[in-house]
Amino acid sequence: MLQHLRVKNLALIDELELSFDRGLNVITGETGAGKSLLMQAILLAVGGRASAELVRHQAQEAVVEAVFSVTDARVARLLAETGSAADDEVVIRRVISHNGRGRVYLNGTLSTVAVLRQLGEYLMHVYGQHEQQALLESEAALRLLDGFAGLGSQVEEVGRRYHMVRQLWSQVRALTEGKEAAQARRELLRFQVDEIERAALRPGEEEALRQEKAVLLNVTKLVQGVAAAEEILTSGEQAVTDRLGGVLTRLRELSRIDGHLSDMVALLESGLAHLEEAARALRRYGERLTVDPERLEEIEARLALLSRLKSKYGGSVDAILAHQTALAQELQQLESGEEMLAACRKELVDATEEAWGHAQALSRARAAAARTLEARMVEELAALGMRGARFSVRFLDAGGDGETTGDEPFVRSGRRLRPTGCDQVQFYLSANPGEPLLPLAQVASGGELSRLMLALKALGAAAEEAPTLIFDEVDAGIGGAVAEVVGRRLKALARQRQVLCITHLPHIAAFADHAYTVVKTVARGRTISRAKRLSPEERLHELARMLGGIEITPEAQRHAREMLEGAQRG
Numbered sequence: 001m002l003q004h005l006r007v008k009n010l011a012l013i014d015e016l017e018l019s020f021d022r023g024l025n026v027i028t029g030e031t032g033a034g035k036s037l038l039m040q041a042i043l044l045a046v047g048g049r050a051s052a053e054l055v056r057h058q059a060q061e062a063v064v065e066a067v068f069s070v071t072d073a074r075v076a077r078l079l080a081e082t083g084s085a086a087d088d089e090v091v092i093r094r095v096i097s098h099n100g101r102g103r104v105y106l107n108g109t110l111s112t113v114a115v116l117r118q119l120g121e122y123l124m125h126v127y128g129q130h131e132q133q134a135l136l137e138s139e140a141a142l143r144l145l146d147g148f149a150g151l152g153s154q155v156e157e158v159g160r161r162y163h164m165v166r167q168l169w170s171q172v173r174a175l176t177e178g179k180e181a182a183q184a185r186r187e188l189l190r191f192q193v194d195e196i197e198r199a200a201l202r203p204g205e206e207e208a209l210r211q212e213k214a215v216l217l218n219v220t221k222l223v224q225g226v227a228a229a230e231e232i233l234t235s236g237e238q239a240v241t242d243r244l245g246g247v248l249t250r251l252r253e254l255s256r257i258d259g260h261l262s263d264m265v266a267l268l269e270s271g272l273a274h275l276e277e278a279a280r281a282l283r284r285y286g287e288r289l290t291v292d293p294e295r296l297e298e299i300e301a302r303l304a305l306l307s308r309l310k311s312k313y314g315g316s317v318d319a320i321l322a323h324q325t326a327l328a329q330e331l332q333q334l335e336s337g338e339e340m341l342a343a344c345r346k347e348l349v350d351a352t353e354e355a356w357g358h359a360q361a362l363s364r365a366r367a368a369a370a371r372t373l374e375a376r377m378v379e380e381l382a383a384l385g386m387r388g389a390r391f392s393v394r395f396l397d398a399g400g401d402g403e404t405t406g407d408e409p410f411v412r413s414g415r416r417l418r419p420t421g422c423d424q425v426q427f428y429l430s431a432n433p434g435e436p437l438l439p440l441a442q443v444a445s446g447g448e449l450s451r452l453m454l455a456l457k458a459l460g461a462a463a464e465e466a467p468t469l470i471f472d473e474v475d476a477g478i479g480g481a482v483a484e485v486v487g488r489r490l491k492a493l494a495r496q497r498q499v500l501c502i503t504h505l506p507h508i509a510a511f512a513d514h515a516y517t518v519v520k521t522v523a524r525g526r527t528i529s530r531a532k533r534l535s536p537e538e539r540l541h542e543l544a545r546m547l548g549g550i551e552i553t554p555e556a557q558r559h560a561r562e563m564l565e566g567a568q569r570g
Contacts, residue, residue, distance in 0.1 A: 001498045002468050004067040004125065005088075007041045009059035009094075010530035012520065016041075019533070023513030024494035027531070028542055033518045034529030035502050039126075040474055042066070042500075045092050046120025047113055052100040062096045068123050070569065072467070075122050084109040090123070092116065124468035127453060138396065138424045144406040144456050145393060145425055149369030154362045159419040161355035165409050168348040175341040181564045182334050189331040192313070199309060201317050202545070206306050209299050219289050226286040241279065244272050251264040352409040359422040366423055367395065373459065380455035385482040386448070386490060388433035396424040427452075454486060458493050470500040475508055483507035485569065506546035506560065510567040515539045536564045538566065 007016045012034055023028065029035050044050055045066035053060045068090045070076070074084040084106040093105040094116070104111045108120070114427050146155055234241045238537030255261035306317065313323045376392040410417045410468035428437040431448055440449070457469065472491065477484055487508040493499055494513065503509055515534040520527060535541055540560050541552065545564075 001069050002042070002500070003069055004065075005042065006063075006065040007038075008063045009056040010041055010044075010062040011037055011054055011056060011066065011476040013037060014056065014419060015039070016527050016529075016531055018516060018531055020498070020500065021420055022494075023500070024491050024500050024511060025500045025514045026501065026509045026512035027516045027517065027518060027519035028504070028509050028546060029392055029531075030520075031504070033520045034531070035518045036472075037529055038518055039470070039502060040125075043126065044094050044096075046116030046123055048120075049097045050094070050102055050113075052096070052098055055096055055098045059461050064092075064096075066092045068092070068469075070123070072122050075119065076121070078115070078119055079106060080108070082109075082111055084111060084117050090119070092119075094408045121466070123466060124470060124471065125466040126470040127457065131457045138426055139420075141393075141425045142420060142423065143429050145366060145369060145373060146420075148373050148456065150368070151362065151365055154358070154365065155420055156420045158355065158358045158362050161351065161358055161417045162417060165348065165351050165417070166346060167353045168351055169409055171344050171448055172341065174347055175344060186331060186334045188295060189327050189334065191330060193324060193327050196309065196313065196320060196327075197242055199305060201306075201309075201321055203318055203321070204304070205332065206317055209303055209306075213296065213303070215289075216292060216299070217452070219291050223286055226282050227290070230279050230282045230286070233275055233282070240383060241272060241275050244268065244275065248272065250313075257336065348409065355417060356412060356422070359417055362421045363395075363423050365423070366421075369394075370425070376459050377452075377455055380458060380489075381451065384451040384455060384485050386431060386451060390430040390437060391452075392437050393430040394426050394428055396426055427491050451482070451486065454489055454493075462486055465499075468498045468500065470502075472502050475505045477504045479505065479508070484510075487511035491567075504546070506543045509543060510560075512539075515542065517542050 005016075005020070006012050008522055011528045016038075022390060027035055027038065039055075040048065041064050044054075044064045064370060070090055079090070083284060085108070087107065089107075091105075091107050096103075097101040102113070104113055104116050106116070108183045116223070136519040146152060157443045232240060233488045234252045249263065249551045251265050251268065254262060255265055280302075292527040309320050310316065327537075374391055374393055378389065381387075381389040381391060412422075415422045427440050429440050429443050429452070431443055431449070435443070442454070475486065484507040487505075487510060490499055490501055490508065491513075501508065503513075507513065515538075516531055517534055518529060520529050522528070540557065543560035544552045544556040547559050
């Protein structure tokens with residue numbers, strides 16, 4: 001339920017605060033006073049479209065704040081999912097900047113307009129003249145029928161199964177239409193996988209080959225360098241090992257005199273041993289070095305193969321091997337494509353049968369509810385001043401809407417499966433006795449559409465999940481006794497839900513539990529739209545104004561008092 005609304009710097013509104021209660025809250029005011037602007041502020045609080053033009057001239061931003069009391073578990077779940085604090089109250093703050101940017105806060109936590117819009121669906125529902133015109137559309141008629149019958153969960157289940165069929169159908173078509181392309185792709189993948197497998201690549205192989213190539217290209221240089229080093233160490237006249245051996249002989253003799261030289265002798269002996277081992281290793285290395293043109297050609301060919309494979313499949317041997325794994329996986333998937341297609345077709349058949357089964361069960365429930373709705377609507381319309389009116393719910397042929405080739409799972413016996421089921425309905429009306437039943441678009445006036453919408457909402461109030469209903473200009477096209485009946489119906493509806501109603505008719509305003517008025521004034525050269533809650537005396541004065549015009553006469557006041565007393569007795 002909407003408890004409190006605060007608006008600042010929104011078009012003609014500089015600052016406004018209103019509190020609302022349970023029951024019927026009626027908002028009145030002269031034409032152009034700003035009632036529609038107040039409605040726009042409420043819509044902004046539940047995710048309505050915003051624009052920079054709404055920001056009051058010379059202001060930096062417009063702010064709309066609303067407080068709702070909630071008991072709906074869906075609200076708490078949505079707030080928890082989006083990181084906002086979940087409580088028995090929802091505080092919504094919407095900021096619209098003069099540059100077009102905006103911010104949304106839910107219980108003090110920054111959120112998004114998309115979340116706010118979803119939350120708004122749980123908090124309130126608005127019915128205006130555009131909603132009445134929607135009665136002329138099949139989709140709206142179907143929604144109202146489902147709302148009256150409480151079939152929301154069945155509709156959701158049919159929608160879920162419809163989307164499952166749609167997804168499987170898309171998969172089957174993709175697998176079927178891509179068979180030729182898949183065959184060409186399989187052949188290419190097999191060639192690429194075989195090419196890489198034949199290469200028998202090994203991690204680190206390229207680096208080893210380049211090292212071996214460098215050795216083969218420099219055999220002579222290596223042989224000469226190794227031989228020179230070995231000669232310096234052991235073979236030459238001034239061989240390092242011979243000279244070091246002489247030094248050791250002298251030091252051994254000296255160590256007999258001073259034992260402190262023993263450690264140095266040990267170090268030199270170890271060094272001599274390492275030098276001799278290094279010389280032997282150099283000799284063996286040099287003996288292995290040979291010129292091998294054939295091996296060099298093999299290495300060159302192998303490196304050329306690696307280079308070609310790298311240019312095709314990756315920048316390194318490791319990358320080629322990784323690509324080979326990916327190619328093999330894709331090939332395996334493609335080769336199992338026929339099996340996938342068969343399995344997918346079976347899933348599609350099963351899912352289609354289940355979807356149609358649920359859709360047909362929903363259709364039967366709708367047909368039964370339609371008969372009940374017709375009878376109840378005749379009673380409601382009679383109470384709303386349309387005695388003798390007849391109302392009918394017609395089920396239309398849902399399959400004749402264009403080409404069906406390639407859409408086989410969704411068409412059966414002239415009916416088309418949709419997310420809402422396999423039905424299309426249209427409301428028919430005979431507003432006067434003796435007149436034939438015809439579609440609403442051909443026979444319903446604006447006033448009749450208003451009463452039809454109100455009757456439908458009165459009948460569907462128990463199934464309506466939003467705790468607050470707003471009727472914007474529900475009085476369009478009516479007056480007098482009919483307006484009084486509409487007021488009584490709104491009053492009855494407000495026993496089950498909080499109802500906000502914007503009206504020009506005193507016959508409706510008289511039934512308010514809580515009355516508000518919107519006025520437009522000029523202060524310091526600027527136009528300002530304000531709203532306030534009316535006291536009993538002010539309410540009487542407002543009704544007299546609505547009855548009598550600019551000059552409020554004693555007769556208008558007396559009439560207003562009688563109207564209020566009559567509404568209270570009713």
